[in-house]
Amino acid sequence: MNTLNNRLICGTWQFSKPEKYGYDEEQIFEVIQEVMKHGVNYFDTSDNYGNGRSELFLKRAQVTNKKEVKIISKVGLTKNGRNGSADHILNSIEKSLERLGRDYLDVYLLHWPDYQVGIEHSWETLLHLKEAKLVKEIGLSNVSHEEIERCHKIGFVDVVQNIYNPFSRGMEMDILPYCRLRKITVMGYGALAHGYLRPNTEGSKRTIPNDWRKNLPLYKNENLDFQNATQKISAICDEYGSPFYQAIIDWITREEGVDYAIAGWRTKEQVNEFFQYKNVREKDLLLNRISEIVEGLPEGCKITNLTF
Secondary structure, eight states: OOGGGGGEEEEEEGOOGGGGGGGHHHHHHHHHHHHHHOOOOEEOTTTTTTTTHHHHHHHHHHOTTTOEEEEEEEEEETTTEEEEOOOHHHHHHHHHHHTTOOOOOOOOOOESTTTTTTTHHHHHHHHHHTTTTSSEEEEEOOOOOOHHHHHHSSOOOOOEEEEETOOOOGGGGGGHHHHHHHEEEEEEETTTTTTTTTOOGGGGSOOOOOSSSGGHHHHSSSSSSHHHHHHHOOOOOOOHOHHHHHHHHHHHHHHOOOEEEEEEEHHHHHHHHHTOOOOOOTHHHHHHHHHHHHHOOOTTTHHHHHTT
């Protein structure tokens, strides 16, 4: 089995509204079972994904009771906006545990900072949950270096989860060096730029998705820089005999300080296409060539998150 799969996390946002996007619950269960066959036992969810539906699907798929399975859930984002208050967090953890059929979470993250109550207030509540052994590890998502530092001064930040892929490299500036120094686990979500990074066989032009992604800069604008970069990466993968998705995940997890990459799938066929694995002899050369392409993209990739 490819050991790289141990650094992959299955995202579950796509499980939140299957009927809206043309697939059903049975397909969700197939995806979950299929990724586990490929050695992925780590699942990322949130109480905000379908108002808890993705958490319920994990329980119905009968994976949350397996010892080898780890569950990440998040709190602080509601249909009415951000809510990082203590009352909301304490109420939400109980509901998430009930939906998942568990008495603890492996990782619990503040989904987005709530600037009304202050991130320190939310962090102190998460520390309380860890002390109460309702969660093993706690962390932050969609945060700046400065916000991580403020929380870390109050109590250890176990995990940081921000967007990271070849087109969104904002963490490289200051977050990754800070987390490496303090041994904070880093998870990069949006590994495939929310579906934008696909091999050339699927066409160079990216169809605008009929969901929240339609507002992302990559899809909203005709950005030839990123279209051309995707085509070049695909061609290089063909040249070196590497499956496209394997090369992208290899590139992400090669970055010092990035411990996990998060990707999501809607069908069993997508899973099997993704997990094609080959032993690429000149992998380092391949990844260096990809880095050369990425370095040629607009400077904004290193400062802001162009896919979000």
